[in-house]
Amino acid sequence: MRLAVYLPLLLPLLTPLGVRLLAERCEPRLGTWLLSLCALVLGAASTLSLGLLALAGLVRVPWLAALGHWAPPAPRDDPAAVPVSLAAGLLLGGATLMAVRFLLRRARTLAAAALDAACMPAHDGLVVVDDEAPDAFALPGLPGRVVVSTGMLHTLEPAEHRILLAHERAHLTSHHYAFVAAAQLGAAANPLLRPLARAVTYTIERWADESAAASTGDRRQVARAVGKAALAARHADRTPRGALGFLGRGGKGTPGPVPRRVAALLAPPRGPRPLLTAVTLAVPAAALLAAGEAALDLHRLLESLGIR
Amino acid sequence: MDGNTRDQTSRQPNGARETQILALLQHAGGALTPGEVVERLQAELTYSTVVTILTRMHGKGMLHRSPRGRAYAYAPVTDDAGFAARRMRSVLDDRPDREAVLARFADELSDADADLLRQMLGDTDDGGTDGTDR
Numbered sequence: 001m002r003l004a005v006y007l008p009l010l011l012p013l014l015t016p017l018g019v020r021l022l023a024e025r026c027e028p029r030l031g032t033w034l035l036s037l038c039a040l041v042l043g044a045a046s047t048l049s050l051g052l053l054a055l056a057g058l059v060r061v062p063w064l065a066a067l068g069h070w071a072p073p074a075p076r077d078d079p080a081a082v083p084v085s086l087a088a089g090l091l092l093g094g095a096t097l098m099a100v101r102f103l104l105r106r107a108r109t110l111a112a113a114a115l116d117a118a119c120m121p122a123h124d125g126l127v128v129v130d131d132e133a134p135d136a137f138a139l140p141g142l143p144g145r146v147v148v149s150t151g152m153l154h155t156l157e158p159a160e161h162r163i164l165l166a167h168e169r170a171h172l173t174s175h176h177y178a179f180v181a182a183a184q185l186g187a188a189a190n191p192l193l194r195p196l197a198r199a200v201t202y203t204i205e206r207w208a209d210e211s212a213a214a215s216t217g218d219r220r221q222v223a224r225a226v227g228k229a230a231l232a233a234r235h236a237d238r239t240p241r242g243a244l245g246f247l248g249r250g251g252k253g254t255p256g257p258v259p260r261r262v263a264a265l266l267a268p269p270r271g272p273r274p275l276l277t278a279v280t281l282a283v284p285a286a287a288l289l290a291a292g293e294a295a296l297d298l299h300r301l302l303e304s305l306g307i308r
Numbered sequence: 309m310d311g312n313t314r315d316q317t318s319r320q321p322n323g324a325r326e327t328q329i330l331a332l333l334q335h336a337g338g339a340l341t342p343g344e345v346v347e348r349l350q351a352e353l354t355y356s357t358v359v360t361i362l363t364r365m366h367g368k369g370m371l372h373r374s375p376r377g378r379a380y381a382y383a384p385v386t387d388d389a390g391f392a393a394r395r396m397r398s399v400l401d402d403r404p405d406r407e408a409v410l411a412r413f414a415d416e417l418s419d420a421d422a423d424l425l426r427q428m429l430g431d432t433d434d435g436g437t438d439g440t441d442r
Contacts, residue, residue, distance in 0.1 A: 108324070109403045113410075115327045116399050119334065136413040139399060147399070152413070164413055171411040180408055204411065227429045230414035234422055256421040258414060262428050 004297065005052050007290035008045035011283055012192035015042070018280055023199040024260070026277075027270045028206035029174075034280045035203060036179045039196040041284035043186025045291040047099070050092040052294050057085020059305065070305040095189040102188035106181050110140060117141025125172075126165065128153065134232040136164055144172040155232040160225040163212045167222075170211035176204040202257050209261055210269070223265035230258040325353070326365055330384060339374060339381035368398060 015038070022031045058064060060082060065072045117139045120127045127147045134152040139145045146168040156164060171177075180200055187197035209226065213219040255263075264270070332348055333340060340348070342358045349358070362382050365371045373380040400406040417425065 105405060106409075109400060109405050109409050112324050112327060112400055112403065115324070115331065119327060119330055134414075137399075138411040140409060167413060168411065176411060177409055184408065201408065205415075208411070224429060226414060227425045230417050231422060231425060231429075233414045234417045255424055256415070256418055258417055259421050259424045259428065262425060266428065 004290040005049050005056075005294035008042070008049040008287040008294075011287045012042050012046060012190055014283065015193060015196055018276075018283070019195045019199045021276055022280060023203055023206075024264070025270060026273045028203045028210055030272055030277065032176075032179050032200060032203040032207055034277065035196050035200045036183045038280065038284050039183040039186030039193045039200070041186075042196075042287050043099075043189040043193055045284070045287035046190045046192075047092065047095045048291045049294060050088045050095060052291075052298050053085050053088035054092050056298055056301070057082050057089065059302065059307070060085070068307065070307050072305075099185060099189040102185055106184070110177065110181075113139050114141035117143070117145040120145050120147070125169070134229060136168060136229070138168040138171040138176075140172065140175075140177045146172070152229060152232070155229060156225055159216070159221065160228070163216055163222050163225045164229070166212035166215040167208045167226075170208040171204065174204075174207065174211070176208070179204060202260070205257060205261055206264060209265055213265065219265045219269070223262045226258065226265070227262045325361055326370070329358070329361055329365070330370065333371070333382060333384050336383075339372075339376070339383035341376055341379045341381045343379065345382075 018038075019035070022035055026034070059070075060072055062072055118141060120139075122145050125143060125145055127145050129147060129149045131149040132151040133149060134155045136146070136148040136152045139147055146165060148164065148168075152164070153161060180197075183193075183197040183200040187193040209222055210219075212225075213222045216222065329345060329349075332345065336344075336348070342355060342362055345358050345362065346353065346355050353361075362371065362373075362380075366373050366382065370385060371382045372385055373382045375381075400409060403409070
């Protein structure tokens with residue numbers, strides 16, 4: 001228990017190392033799967049570890065032991081000192097609260113999106129909106145909608161319309177909102193996993209870009225369409241919303257998501273990276289094993305105390 | 309006043325209520341007065357809250373209204389384009405996680421990003437016209 005219970009808490013510290021490689025060097029569909037999986041599993045495993053540490057401390061509280069008629073364990077098989085358990089308990093409370101809050105909020109937003117989508121007059125899942133500001137997005141729902149403004153259609157040529165549609169439809173058919181939600185849930189429980197969640201919002205765009213490229217057969221053309229749309233949207237977008245979204249990304253010296261997408265499309269396609277995949281999968285697997293081992297240890301301790 | 313307090317304490321955000329009322333009006337098959345909306349909502353919202361929401365939706369151009377008796381009767385704006393245009397910007401507008409749910413084709417650009425992008429696109433255009441790769 002001593003080491004195993006801490007491992008799921010330490011593993012998320014490794015994430016900054018792998019995130020860049022997975023987001024930039026890996027085939028985006030596989031990258032998205034790996035990043036979401038890591039975020040979700042590491043978030044769950046670290047929360048479980050906090051729970052085990054807290055529980056192990058609880059067993060040690062003398063008046064609780066008296067109340068429950070068990071003997072407090074001898075100090076030598078202390079899995080955790082009481083201050084550690086206390087801290088773990090507080091963190092556990094925070095993690096649970098944030099995760100539940102996130103789930104409720106996201107479920108409501110997705111339900112609102114589905115309702116909005118259902119209310120939209122659409123032809124073949126496409127809603128064309130008479131609006132000069134170039135904008136386009138996929139609205140998840142049952143079924144989802146691709147919403148495109150006439151401004152965006154005027155900006156792009158007919159061949160690029162097909163790219164735009166293929167890109168947005170890929171978001172809907174591959175359920176990208178679910179990958180984003182899974183990764184963000186992990187990050188809500190454990191803030192150390194936020195880089196993973198941020199990376200997933202990028203890799204789903206890459207995934208949709210590559211889907212569009214696969215359907216049109218020309219990655220260079222997709223790169224041009226993405227760049228053109230982004231530049232046009234920038235000229236037109238003077239709403240506070242745009243400015244606000246922009247604040248979150250501002251000047252860190254590294255290029256933003258759109259130039260990186262364009263650069264990736266202009267470079268040769270990325271392969272599946274078997275070694276990177278194996279190493280990445282080892283991390284959540286280790287976290288799960290360690291958490292399981294720690295849970296088993298605690299179970300044994302509780303049994304030895306006669307608690308069941 | 310009553311309506312206002314209800315407005316602030318109610319859990320449901322405005323967008324969800326608007327969508328709910330919009331769906332109701334679309335299925336009503338005719339214009340409805342606030343009183344009729346309240347009736348059909350089965351007392352989920354107070355009369356004054358419904359009036360507030362309907363007035364706001366009318367202000368956003370989502371609803372037509374025509375005088376009926378002492379009140380107005382509201383109906384959804386029916387022309388597809390006009391309706392959707394006003395909706396586009398307000399989709400999930402009051403949701404904090406709006407951007408995480410809407411998958412935008414082209415994200416925001418910083419000044420440096422825009423310059424970089426122009427450079428890259430300029431390069432591809434040259435490459436394209438020359439017919440040379442890379």
